[in-house]
Amino acid sequence: MPIHPAVSGKFPLIEGVSSFEQLLFDPAYRDRFAEFNRPAVGGPPPVVxxxxDSAPGPHGPVPIRIYTPxxxxxxxxxxxxxxxxxxRIGDLDMPxxxxVARELVTRAGAVVVSVDYRLAVGGVTHPVPLDDVVAAVxxxxxxxxxxxxxRVHVGGASAGxxxxxxxxxxxxxxxxxxPASLVLAYPVLHPELPxxxxxxxxRMAEVPPILHFPPHEVRAITENYLGGPVSRADGYAMPGLASLEGLCPTLLLTAEYDDLRGSGQVFVGQLAEAGVDVRYVQVLSMLHGFLNLPSAIEPxxxxxxxxxxxxxxxDPAFVST
Incomplete structure (x- = not known):
């Protein structure tokens, strides 16, 4: 399916950009990046x-934001x-x-606990962010x-x-x-991409290079998180290396236009082989990070x-697909 026009229509704004860091930190691109991130359709998220609050953790309090019906x-x-x-980036205010929290409160009548885990910057490495998440759960x-x-479910998007x-x-x-279930949106679960x-x-030939995730960039992200070579990774840092038996029912979503979706697809197979109840859905016409877009975009x-x-x-129950 073609890339959704609400996304592809923004591609001219990032023409000529050579790196994601340039978009984030170069003042010359600040306005263009802000416009690129501005929703093309839809209004603000629901008000809830x-x-x-905070959860006690081994590295100090873990800030959380609680959303309630x-x-x-x-x-x-x-x-x-x-x-x-x-x-290494992101916070509780990003879409x-x-x-996502506001939408889930509205659509599911759920309480959502959003976790402001420590980022892998300034010398912070695994297992610190994971320790924060475990403490919050x-x-x-x-x-x-x-x-x-x-009942408590656990989920996250990409690194989350x-x-x-x-x-x-x-x-x-x-x-x-x-947890009652595990919800994973376009995650990376292996130290090396399949x-x-x-x-x-x-499909990726239709996507501007700045929005690709080439293997060397993925390796750099992983090494930054691990604080060293990818050989340091264990099954908690990269769950694709873990024994998965006894894990809870899992919903895994990937994006059609995403270099990283192979990791999610391989993980689905690993879950099925381990006897875990798993449902896999590829979200068509979308790029990595689509949960940053307004819900008015149909996918x-x-x-x-x-x-x-x-x-x-x-009791979530899925049929493997």
């Missing part, structure tokens, strides 16, 4: 009650959600964190009654999906507990509905 009460689901950003699980929820899966594995092994299929190579709205349906279910 929020409050700030207007009529919050018992017998509700909760999802602990982690934003992406290559482990992939804030908009434990806090949510242990405060379920106070939050008015009866990696952290969500790593946290589920840690909690399985250390606490003998797993080779791209011919069809993916053809994004449908993806949010899939996530909402998963976290509403008391």
């Amino acid at each position: 009650p929020t409050r700030a 207007e009529d919050a009460g018992g017998d509700r689901p909760c999802v602990v959600w982690m934003h992406g950003g290559a482990f 992939e964190a804030d908009w 434990r806090w949510t699980r242990d405060h379920a009654a106070d939050l008015g929820v009866d 999906g990696n952290l969500a899966a790593g946290a589920a594995l840690r909690l399985r092994d250390e606490d003998g507990w797993t 080779p791209r299929s011919p069809s993916l190579v053809a 994004v709205g449908r993806a949010l509905d899939l996530i909402a349906e998963t976290i509403v279910a008391h």
Whole structure:
């Protein structure tokens, strides 16, 4: 399917840009990047009650933001959600964190706990971000009654999906507990990307180079997170290396136009081989990071509905696809 026009229509704004860092930090490109990120369609996300809190963690308090329905009460689901950003950028205000949380409160009647984990900058490396996420999930699980929820799901996007899966594995092994389900959006779960299929190579030819994830850049992101070579990775840092038996039901979404989707596809196969109940959906016409786009863009709205349906279910059950 062609790239969605709400996305491809913005491509002229990033012509001639040589690196993502240039977009982020070069003042000459600041206005163009702001326009590129400005939604082409749709209005603001839903307004829902929020409050700030923190979870105690081994590296200090972990800031969290709690989103609740207007009529919050018992017998509700909760999802602990982690934003992406290559482990080194992102915050609770980015759309992939804030908009997603507001949409899930509205669509699923869920409580959402969004986690401001420590980023891999300034000498911070694995396992610190993962420790923060594990601490936030434990806090949510242990405060379920106070939050008015009866089941806890865990999810995240991109690097946040990696952290969500790593946290589920840690909690399985250390606490003998797993979330009600795991929701992963366009995650990277392996220290090295699987080779791209011919069809993916053809699709990525339609995407500006600045929006690609070539292997050397993915390796640099991974090494920055690990604080050293990719050989340091274990199954908690890169869940594609882990034993996956006993993991909870998992919904995994990838984008059609995304160099990274091979990692998610391989992980789906690993989950199925391990006997984990898994559902895989490729979101057509979208690029990596599509949860930063407004839900008025139909594929994004449908993806949010899939996530909402998963976290509403008391006992998520999927058929592998």
